[in-house]
Amino acid sequence: MNNINKDDINYSKHISFIADVMLGSLAKWLRLFGNDVKYFRYIQDKDLVDFASKEKRIVLTRDTRMILRKEFQRGWIDYVLINHNCLPDQIRQVYSEYKEIKKAVKFTRCTVCNSILIDKPKESVKGKVPEYVYDTQDRFIYCCNCQKFFWPGTHWEKIIKTRNFLLKEKSMSAI
Numbered sequence: 001m002n003n004i005n006k007d008d009i010n011y012s013k014h015i016s017f018i019a020d021v022m023l024g025s026l027a028k029w030l031r032l033f034g035n036d037v038k039y040f041r042y043i044q045d046k047d048l049v050d051f052a053s054k055e056k057r058i059v060l061t062r063d064t065r066m067i068l069r070k071e072f073q074r075g076w077i078d079y080v081l082i083n084h085n086c087l088p089d090q091i092r093q094v095y096s097e098y099k100e101i102k103k104a105v106k107f108t109r110c111t112v113c114n115s116i117l118i119d120k121p122k123e124s125v126k127g128k129v130p131e132y133v134y135d136t137q138d139r140f141i142y143c144c145n146c147q148k149f150f151w152p153g154t155h156w157e158k159i160i161k162t163r164n165f166l167l168k169e170k171s172m173s174a175i
């Protein structure tokens, strides 16, 4: 928690995050829900703070020492000090503090690099994805940065089920 009242934030604005090195899984899952989350496997605290400040990103961190920096203590940078070890609780903590951020699995943002994914017409991907995939799938999305195609399938169904469990919108028996 910090001293910025979350109720004062205009939620029609784009809410974006930067996660510290300890929160790679959390970053990936928030991206799966379509949220803008910058994440680097290796980054110095100073650089992370610079990104947060320049790009007005909310810092997601587990680092109790980093938040002692003046940028956090004086309220220049908004942050969530994640105080859970396990992913479901981490996700719930972020959602409890920022209720308006995206929660639906729509595959709009690349989980690898955070870029916006683009829907590609089926006919345009012929020859670029395995033939079996082309014959059995109708939706194809593309990451310009990773130069990779993605498509629904059992993998996506699993993600949606996991998401429902994480957000406890369905009972365990539905999974």
Ligand SMILES: [Zn+2]
Binding pocket: 110, 111, 112, 113, 114, 115, 143, 144, 145, 146, 147
């Ligand atoms: Zn990508």
